[in-house]
Each structure stands twice: as C-alpha cells, then as structure tokens.
Amino acid sequence: MTDSRSTSAKPRVPRQPQPSQETLERLKSHLGVLSTAALKHLDQSLPWYRGLEPEERAALGLVAQKGIASFVSWYEQPASPQWVLNDVFGAAPTELTRSISLQKALQLIRTIVEVVENQVPDLASEAEQVRLREAVLRYSREVAFAAADVYARAAETRGAWDSRLEALVVDAVLRGESTDTLRSRFAAVGWKSRAGIHVMVGGAPEQSTAPFVGELRRASLRYAHDCLVGIQGERLIVMLGGIRDNAAAGFERLAEYFADGPVVYGPRAESLRAATLSAQAAFAGLAAAPAWTQAPRPTAADDLWPERVIHGDDSAKRALQANVYGPIVKAGNGLIETLTTYLGLGHSLEGTARELFVHANTVRYRLKRVAEITGWDPLLPREAYVLHTALAVGRLAEGGTAE
Structure with missing residues (x-):
C-alpha cells in the first residue's frame, strides 16, 4: 500500500524561501527610482527609442514602469497566476506592435533587467542578493515569453486581416471597379506595380491553408515584384505585378500550386484598369480550356481564342x-x-x-x-x-x- 501511494503521488515542487520583509520594503520604496533609472537608460542606450514619437515613447515607458512594479508583486508571491500578459502589456496599445519590432521589445526588456540588476546591492542584503538576481532573471524570462505571445497574437490578427483585404482587392479587379477605387485598394495592400500585370486562374487545391498561401506568395515573388492571392470557392487566383524577364518559367513553376486541371493566365496588362481585362480573359480561357485537350499547362488565354469564340466569348x-x-x-x-x-x-x-x-x-x-x-x-x-x-x-x- 505504501509503495503504491508513493508511486502514484505527484512530485512536490520545492517551495522557494520567502523574501525578507526588509527587501520587499526596499523594493517598494525604490519603485520610482528604478522606473526613472530605466527610462533614462533606455534613452541613453537605445538610439531607436529616442527616435520614437512621443506617444510611442510614453506607451513604452508605461510598459517599463508596469514591468518593474509587477516584478515586486511577483517576487513577493512568485506562484501567482497568469499575470504577465495583463499586468505588463495590458496598457500598451495594439498598434505598438506595428512600430516596435519584437527584437526591439526584447532589447527593451534586456535594458530594464540590466538596470534592476545594477540596483541589487541597494535593494537587498548581501545574503539575499544572489536570490534577488536569480529572481530578476526568471522574471525577465517570463516577460520575454509574454512579449513573444503579444507579438504572435498581433501577427495572427494582422495576417487574418491582410488576407481578407487581399481577397477584397482581387474581387475588385474581377468586378472591374473604377481606377481610383483600384488604386486605393492596391495601396492598402502595399502593391506598387503599375505595369506588367498578369492574372492566373485555375483550380484551388483541397488544402488551401494559410501556410499554402504564404508559400505560393513567396514563390510568386521570385518572378514578380508584387503578388496577390485569392481563393474563391474552388478557384485559385494569382495576380502578379512587375513581371520579370523569365515570365514563362514563372507561370510554369506557379502552375504546380494549382489543383489538377487547366491553368490559364491572362494577357499582360499595362495598367491597373487593364488588369480587369486580363482577369476576364483568363476566366474565359479557363471556361473554354476543356475544348483543347492538348493544351499546355499553363495556357495563355490568347492561345484559346478559337475555343473562347465557340464558348461565346x-x-x-x-x-x-x-x-x-x-x-x-x-x-x-x-x-x-x-x-x-x-x-x-x-x-x-x-x-x-x-x-x-x-x-x-x-x-x-x-x-x-x-x-x-x-x-x-x-x-x-x-x-x-x-x-x-x-x-x-x-x-x-x-x-x-x-x-
């Protein structure tokens, strides 16, 4: 009985010794000093911090102050639940992740840790200094993971929004919206090409997931300056801008990402407005392609003129x-x-x-x-x-x- 209970019992995590009341009081009384020293050190050691807009610097300063204050609470009760994400980053605006990279955020964390470590001799007795330094390192690790989580969530949200915006742009081209509207929508997704535009259409593979779209976009940018990917039901649409000299090789390579069946690319468009005509020609060619059983893959829409005529184009x-x-x-x-x-x-x-x-x-x-x-x-x-x-x-x- 004794052996079975000892075997099934969960291993106990050794409790960390409680910090002394004297050290806690010193930490709480030095919060203002630590925050001031941290902000000053940020301004001196990080050139990119000095170049931020005032509101961005204020947001980062608030993150630094909250981080130091939360450390005192965590040091007093290290077993407290999920606190880092809300306590430290809760006040930071979501837009901050667009102007401050994760690398810079980690530099900020490292700078703050250095400030706190330099203040350890003034915050704890000699006997407790080693324990306080270890606590600072563990705390910085938790904050770093929390920062990574914040940026990962922001990236997921931004990626989902960008995908929806990209689909709207592709749809605007297919419907032939006005030139001004097209320019506005293209600018929103960072499209820069004004000529050399082609539209490829074909069947969408079954696994048209976000990683697949990302891989297709990366492959497309080897042959073009800009790329938009749209999936409409069972159809996959790829819009390429600023096509380079090896256009034929690019079309052939990108056709491998489409599902089995015909893949058609429209004629070269020299304006955003003409991109609509390229898309319409590509879709007309896709509809008529089954009539030419020996057609290459991919096929130019212009090579399908006879079949398109028969199909009523x-x-x-x-x-x-x-x-x-x-x-x-x-x-x-x-x-x-x-x-x-x-x-x-x-x-x-x-x-x-x-x-x-x-x-x-x-x-x-x-x-x-x-x-x-x-x-x-x-x-x-x-x-x-x-x-x-x-x-x-x-x-x-x-x-x-x-x-």
Missing part, C-alpha cells in the same frame, strides 16, 4: 478581328486570298499555287508574311486553326456590317 471575337483578320486584310498583296485557299485545300502548298496560278515559293512567301504580321504560323496545325477561326470571325463581322 465576344472579347475573343473582337481580339481575333483586331489582331489577326484586320492586319491581314490591311496588308493586302493577296495574303487573305492565299491564306483562305491554303486552309481550304487542306494545307497544300502545291494545290494553293495551282489554284492561284502562282509559284509555290510565292505561296510560301505570303504565308510567311501572314506569320510575321499576326504572330500565327499557317504551317503549324494549331496556329492554322487559330487563323482559320479568325477568317470566319472577320467575315461574319464584315457581313453583319454590310447588312
């Missing part, structure tokens, strides 16, 4: 007419007739030459000119399909105008 029709059909017609020199015949005869150079009564080299030259003018090569099957769609869209548009 009017902006793709206008783009094909303005960027492909119109330039070919304007160039003249038989380009439109040669391209039409070439596509209609199954991509036969010789058949096109016979039909037009020209040499095959002339057909090759004209098709090369089409590629130079539009950026789409008729000799490549996929790009020939884009050109074929552009011819159909352009002629339909001309027919509608004629009517």
Whole structure:
C-alpha cells in the first residue's frame, strides 16, 4: 500500500524561501527610482527609442514602469497566476506592435533587467542578493515569453486581416471597379506595380491553408515584384505585378500550386484598369480550356481564342478581328486570298499555287508574311486553326456590317 501511494503521488515542487520583509520594503520604496533609472537608460542606450514619437515613447515607458512594479508583486508571491500578459502589456496599445519590432521589445526588456540588476546591492542584503538576481532573471524570462505571445497574437490578427483585404482587392479587379477605387485598394495592400500585370486562374487545391498561401506568395515573388492571392470557392487566383524577364518559367513553376486541371493566365496588362481585362480573359480561357485537350499547362488565354469564340466569348471575337483578320486584310498583296485557299485545300502548298496560278515559293512567301504580321504560323496545325477561326470571325463581322 505504501509503495503504491508513493508511486502514484505527484512530485512536490520545492517551495522557494520567502523574501525578507526588509527587501520587499526596499523594493517598494525604490519603485520610482528604478522606473526613472530605466527610462533614462533606455534613452541613453537605445538610439531607436529616442527616435520614437512621443506617444510611442510614453506607451513604452508605461510598459517599463508596469514591468518593474509587477516584478515586486511577483517576487513577493512568485506562484501567482497568469499575470504577465495583463499586468505588463495590458496598457500598451495594439498598434505598438506595428512600430516596435519584437527584437526591439526584447532589447527593451534586456535594458530594464540590466538596470534592476545594477540596483541589487541597494535593494537587498548581501545574503539575499544572489536570490534577488536569480529572481530578476526568471522574471525577465517570463516577460520575454509574454512579449513573444503579444507579438504572435498581433501577427495572427494582422495576417487574418491582410488576407481578407487581399481577397477584397482581387474581387475588385474581377468586378472591374473604377481606377481610383483600384488604386486605393492596391495601396492598402502595399502593391506598387503599375505595369506588367498578369492574372492566373485555375483550380484551388483541397488544402488551401494559410501556410499554402504564404508559400505560393513567396514563390510568386521570385518572378514578380508584387503578388496577390485569392481563393474563391474552388478557384485559385494569382495576380502578379512587375513581371520579370523569365515570365514563362514563372507561370510554369506557379502552375504546380494549382489543383489538377487547366491553368490559364491572362494577357499582360499595362495598367491597373487593364488588369480587369486580363482577369476576364483568363476566366474565359479557363471556361473554354476543356475544348483543347492538348493544351499546355499553363495556357495563355490568347492561345484559346478559337475555343473562347465557340464558348461565346465576344472579347475573343473582337481580339481575333483586331489582331489577326484586320492586319491581314490591311496588308493586302493577296495574303487573305492565299491564306483562305491554303486552309481550304487542306494545307497544300502545291494545290494553293495551282489554284492561284502562282509559284509555290510565292505561296510560301505570303504565308510567311501572314506569320510575321499576326504572330500565327499557317504551317503549324494549331496556329492554322487559330487563323482559320479568325477568317470566319472577320467575315461574319464584315457581313453583319454590310447588312
């Protein structure tokens, strides 16, 4: 019985000897002296403290005074419950964590500890000085942990707010809000880029947690100056600003963060207002992407013009007419007739030459000119399909105008 009770009994923590009444009285009577010495030492030893605004210095001074006063209470009753967070930091405004880093807060704590340690010979008898120094060190450890907790809570709150604000900015771009509103919202999240903006869209992975978003943002900043991440249901949206030279490699790398399925990026936007058009093109491409089963991942929204036209995207029709059909017609020199015949005869150079009564080299030259003018090569099957769609869209548009 005795063995079982001794085995199950909780180990007792040895009680610390109580401080002498004389030392406690000295500590209480020296509170003003210690606070004054601490503030003076802060001003002398910490350059960043001298550069603070008056209200910030006042808040930090109050923290220092509360910390010293709480030490006396804790030294008298070291087993008191959770006191540090409320007693020491309760009076400090939350905004203080934005202007004072955790590193500076720990420097402040270290400075105050030095002041108290230097005053130990005047506060305790020689027999009790060692115990008082140890108590100061234990107390400073508790305050340091409490400071870390304050900053961790502030970071969590700020991170949650920043994520909500970031989602609002992405939503504003998708809805095409006014330029002034966009500038205001972008400034709120620290966005600085005014050009080189791209929008990537695709499926959101199942585990779209805060760590995932943070990792995606860090990866994005390797290829762009600015990045915003938005998750809307099952869709993941990444907005990149100030794209560097290796944009293609960046898109390919970032596509790995999306869920399985198509990933589409919109055309380059040279203004915040144009970013809305890039986003709309990317979403239109994402909706039409299943029609092109051999599409690369990621795919440019402009590479999906034919599929977007079939899907009913009017902006793709206008783009094909303005960027492909119109330039070919304007160039003249038989380009439109040669391209039409070439596509209609199954991509036969010789058949096109016979039909037009020209040499095959002339057909090759004209098709090369089409590629130079539009950026789409008729000799490549996929790009020939884009050109074929552009011819159909352009002629339909001309027919509608004629009517």
